[in-house]
Amino acid sequence: MTPSxxxxxxxxxxxxxxxxxxxxxTEGTERMEVSMGPHHPSTHGVFRMDVELEGETxxxxxxxxxxxxRNHEKIAESTSYxxxxxxxxxxxxxxxxxxxxxxxxxxxxxxxIEVPERAEYIRVITAELTRxxxxxxxxGFLVQDMGxxxxxxxxxxxxxERILDLFESLSGARMMCNYMRFGGCRCDVSAxxxxxxxxxxxxxxxxxxxxxxxISENEVLMARSQHVGILKPELAIDAGVxxxxxxxxxxxxxxxxxxxxxxxxxxxxxxxxxxxxxxYDRYMIRVLEMRESVKILQQALAEIPNGDYVNPKAxxxxxxxxxxxxxxxxxxxxxxxxxYLISDGSxxxxxxxxxxxxxxNLTILEDMCLxxxxxxxxxxxxxxxxxxxxxxx
Amino acid sequence: MWFExxxxxxxxxxxxxxxxxxxxxGSAFLxxxxxxTSFGGLFALATLLERKMLGRIQNRYGPNRxxxxxxxxxxxxxxxxxxxxxxxxxxxxxxxxxxxxLGLLVSAMLGLSVIPFGHRLIALDIETxxxxxFAVGAASELAIxxxxxxxxxxxxxxxxxxxxxxxxxxxxxxxxxALSVLMVVGSLSLSDVVQAQSGGIHTWHIFTPWGFLxxxxxxxxxxxxINRSPFDIPEAESELIAGHMTEYSGFKYALFFMAEGVxxxxxxxxxxxxxxxxxxxxFPILSFIPGPVWLFGKLTSLVLLFIWIRGTMxxxxxxxxxxxxxxxxxxxxxxxxxxxxxxxxxxxxxxxWISSGLLNFVAYFGWSRILSQASRFSPRTYRYAEEAGxxx
Numbered sequence: 001m002t003p004s005x006x007x008x009x010x011x012x013x014x015x016x017x018x019x020x021x022x023x024x025x026t027e028g029t030e031r032m033e034v035s036m037g038p039h040h041p042s043t044h045g046v047f048r049m050d051v052e053l054e055g056e057t058x059x060x061x062x063x064x065x066x067x068x069x070r071n072h073e074k075i076a077e078s079t080s081y082x083x084x085x086x087x088x089x090x091x092x093x094x095x096x097x098x099x100x101x102x103x104x105x106x107x108x109x110x111x112x113i114e115v116p117e118r119a120e121y122i123r124v125i126t127a128e129l130t131r132x133x134x135x136x137x138x139x140g141f142l143v144q145d146m147g148x149x150x151x152x153x154x155x156x157x158x159x160x161e162r163i164l165d166l167f168e169s170l171s172g173a174r175m176m177c178n179y180m181r182f183g184g185c186r187c188d189v190s191a192x193x194x195x196x197x198x199x200x201x202x203x204x205x206x207x208x209x210x211x212x213x214x215i216s217e218n219e220v221l222m223a224r225s226q227h228v229g230i231l232k233p234e235l236a237i238d239a240g241v242x243x244x245x246x247x248x249x250x251x252x253x254x255x256x257x258x259x260x261x262x263x264x265x266x267x268x269x270x271x272x273x274x275x276x277x278x279x280y281d282r283y284m285i286r287v288l289e290m291r292e293s294v295k296i297l298q299q300a301l302a303e304i305p306n307g308d309y310v311n312p313k314a315x316x317x318x319x320x321x322x323x324x325x326x327x328x329x330x331x332x333x334x335x336x337x338x339x340y341l342i343s344d345g346s347x348x349x350x351x352x353x354x355x356x357x358x359x360x361n362l363t364i365l366e367d368m369c370l371x372x373x374x375x376x377x378x379x380x381x382x383x384x385x386x387x388x389x390x391x392x393x
Numbered sequence: 394m395w396f397e398x399x400x401x402x403x404x405x406x407x408x409x410x411x412x413x414x415x416x417x418x419g420s421a422f423l424x425x426x427x428x429x430t431s432f433g434g435l436f437a438l439a440t441l442l443e444r445k446m447l448g449r450i451q452n453r454y455g456p457n458r459x460x461x462x463x464x465x466x467x468x469x470x471x472x473x474x475x476x477x478x479x480x481x482x483x484x485x486x487x488x489x490x491x492x493x494x495l496g497l498l499v500s501a502m503l504g505l506s507v508i509p510f511g512h513r514l515i516a517l518d519i520e521t522x523x524x525x526x527f528a529v530g531a532a533s534e535l536a537i538x539x540x541x542x543x544x545x546x547x548x549x550x551x552x553x554x555x556x557x558x559x560x561x562x563x564x565x566x567x568x569x570x571a572l573s574v575l576m577v578v579g580s581l582s583l584s585d586v587v588q589a590q591s592g593g594i595h596t597w598h599i600f601t602p603w604g605f606l607x608x609x610x611x612x613x614x615x616x617x618x619i620n621r622s623p624f625d626i627p628e629a630e631s632e633l634i635a636g637h638m639t640e641y642s643g644f645k646y647a648l649f650f651m652a653e654g655v656x657x658x659x660x661x662x663x664x665x666x667x668x669x670x671x672x673x674x675x676f677p678i679l680s681f682i683p684g685p686v687w688l689f690g691k692l693t694s695l696v697l698l699f700i701w702i703r704g705t706m707x708x709x710x711x712x713x714x715x716x717x718x719x720x721x722x723x724x725x726x727x728x729x730x731x732x733x734x735x736x737x738x739x740x741x742x743x744x745x746w747i748s749s750g751l752l753n754f755v756a757y758f759g760w761s762r763i764l765s766q767a768s769r770f771s772p773r774t775y776r777y778a779e780e781a782g783x784x785x
């Protein structure tokens with residue numbers, strides 16, 4: 001097959017098959033370069049993988065991103081502190097609650113704002129609900145990438161929908177919640193809402209049992225995902241990987257335990273760890289984490305005290321934190337999400353920087369994919385759990 | 394049998410109305426017409442059925458907007474497909490690109506010509522019917538490769554390469570498991586195969602040790618032959634967009650789709666013919682119901698089984714699929730062939746039942762045990778971090 005001449009060349013580099021001479025290629029054979037994406041069914045957004053294939057085995061993989069870059073950090077530096085709050089929803093648009101919380105946390109650190117008890121509980125509840133709906137849709141997408149046509153995904157989305165309904169009745173929006181404020185939350189939760197949330201949480205383990213019975217020990221799923229895309233703990237630590245991807249390699253690092261931010265030290269929950277660091281571990285760790293999240297939610301929903309939902313002394317308008325810097329981080333569903341802020345005493349942050357877990361977890365993609373087949377690359381990417389809104393910002 | 398006789402009488406009447414020189418052609422045309430129309434219609438209904446069933450499996454409604462309960466959805470799809478622009482890539486090999494969907498559909502349709510739909514209701518009653526079926530079925534591999542090669546698209550090429558490897562590998566267990574039936578019946582003609590199962594449900598081949606295993610092997614190979622989930626790796630959507638069909642649009646794409654559907658019906662009809670008594674009723678008392686009804690009933694239940702599998706199973710990887718074919722399907726179909734040989738040698742009866750049943754049973758469980766012990770895949774248990782040992 002000769003290189004095709006008629007492809008557009010300016011916007012997109014031309015992908016040609018290399019003639020012999022590529023190192024390691026067998027005499028008379030050619031390696032094939034395939035550009036997976038940016039329009040590909042399983043790149044989870046506008047993301048591209050330039051893959052070099054020997055047969056179906058990957059010999060080189062270059063992740064290409066930036067298609068969704070929209071100047072998030074610079075825009076945040078030219079608007080007020082509060083003005084960026086709804087914009088953080090759009091980072092990882094699956095998990096707006098945790099994005100809000102991480103940003104609020106760093107501003108609270110910067111300005112030294114106290115958060116009332118009730119607000120802390122609300123934050124834990126919404127964050128854990130966010131984790132549930134993120135993980136549940138992730139495992140649905142992952143199994144979909146393995147070729148289980150829609151069924152597990154639809155089951156997962158049925159559960160996610162219940163949680164999104166809760167968010168909607170709480171904040172008015174299903175995904176772009178814009179719910180947290182510096183020193184608390186935007187509005188209070190009602191007793192009704194807590195009851196609703198309790199019923200959702202109580203029903204959740206049944207769904208997990210059903211889902212696991214459906215697919216977790218399926219022969220095909222195990223054959224597809226075990227010993228695939230192995231990540232060594234040393235590399236994971238070196239690369240700064242965090243979240244379920246890191247814990248699947250066996251490294252015990254969960255910010256909810258390590259930092260104990262918010263009021264996580266009050267709740268009983270365990271941190272599941274994997275031993276192999278492969279795709280199956282990443283899948284199972286998320287399932288187990290959901291079971292732990294349910295435990296946290298049960299405790300938090302039962303114990304939530306009365307009181308202020310936002311610190312009445314916290315100023316929203318004309319908010320000027322004192323000069324200084326702060327880094328607030330939380331265990332977002334995808335990993336460590338941090339916001340680094342420098343204040344020069346003006347109403348706008350001097351520097352605003354996001355540590356996006358999706359991007360940093362994505363850096364090890366090639367290491368995991370080398371030597372695997374093209375079909376594995378798809379599920380390895382799926383198991384990292386990226387959202388392009390956060391990778392590109 | 395009245396229904397079959399009626400159809401044949403109508404055909405003879407129509408043929409006799411034609412001028413003498415046209416009669417052979419007219420006769421062939423009249424034999425083809427019902428097959429092409431009924432399977433075309435069945436395909437339309439099957440797409441709707443598949444989408445509806447998948448919808449129910451997936452906790453949603455499926456198409457329900459066009460016509461009562463979505464019944465007219467296939468018509469809407471057809472109109473949409475026909476009016477879509479037909480795009481041929483600039484660098485594609487136009488002739489091959491054009492011929493591929495036709496070749497696929499023709500080879501699928503030809504297979505139906507040797508299937509007996511009822512007593513004497515067979516378009517092409519040749520002595521080597523099953524040989525013909527597999528021979529034209531093999532042409533579909535060529536058509537798929539033409540599609541992959543002619544499109545000049547890397548995904549299409551990868552898909553076509555996968556398809557060739559997969560279909561050739563699974564053709565062997567497919568034919569070997571069909572061979573067991575032919576050995577016992579002693580004829581390559583599908584009419585004879587059906588006739589051997591005419592005595593009611595207990596004479597069906599699936600209710601013998603070799604027929605049971607053979608039927609399962611045949612069905613699995615069929616899934617691979619027609620590229621259906623969980624063996625749909627040639628067109629694996631999440632990996633290869635649409636495999637060899639990536640560069641097809643409009644009516645050519647519809648032809649591909651239709652060819653796949655017809656190939657599925659043909660394989661299901663062959664399964665029913667070989668193992669499930671073909672057009673015969675399960676109990677002789679029910680034989681007043683026409684043969685084609687029984688055959689289509691059996692065919693549809695097999696299609697439903699395929700849809701069910703599609704709604705539940707993830708997809709294997711290409712190399713694992715090959716491994717399954719060569720390490721499990723092939724040995725098992727050879728063992729099954731031996732079991733069928735024992736059956737023939739002992740001429741049926743209790744001794745044949747016990748010996749061939751035992752052989753298959755031991756071979757299946759023994760071999761799967763050996764394979765599963767060698768397998769690296771197993772359910773896992775997970776540990777939890779201790780409270781104190783928080784490390785950074």
